Amino acid sequence: MTRFTVTGDQTEFDQLLAVHEEYMRAQEGFVDCYLLRSATRPRQFSHVGWWESLDVYRRIGESPEYTSQMKGLLALADITDVDVCTLASGHDRAPDRLS
Template sequence: MVTFVNRFEVSGPVEEFERAFEATSDFFRTQPGFVSHRMLRHLEHSGHYVNVAEWRDVDSFREAVGHPGFEPHARILRALATSTPGLYTPLLEWAAAEPGQLG
């Protein structure tokens, strides 16, 4: 499992960016190896977003972003925002303890 994290700073209309990202999301959901994603909008800074996507493996992710069908989505997003992408691998993960499970 790999995690793709991409921060966006939108310079165009945020509504247009959100529509374009939803279309991009629809594209990725059909790609082999896609697991899930979440788009987060900053509470205090309009136009700042973070996408967190889970992929089965690096190869699946690279095949999806190399797919010819992705290029039109990438072009539209680049016209509306700058981004800082990166692939990550899990290192540490915690979940809240169930009530009564603490020592």
């Protein structure tokens, strides 16, 4: 999970994030992702990604494509928190590939 605040142009950020999510969806081991916007701070977001395993996530995160895309996104946003989480509850609502 990544929490961030958009500091640059929101439209440009949205476009770069759409390209990044398209790239991620094409990667083997990717399950799904969600972008959540704060209801009280409209420039703050949480991005939650689902992967088949932590190893897959790490492998993709080290790829040159991922690194390049993140540089573009980080030019327009400040990351406030990054964490790797596991599913603790909600198994009945998890994406099909995780249940």
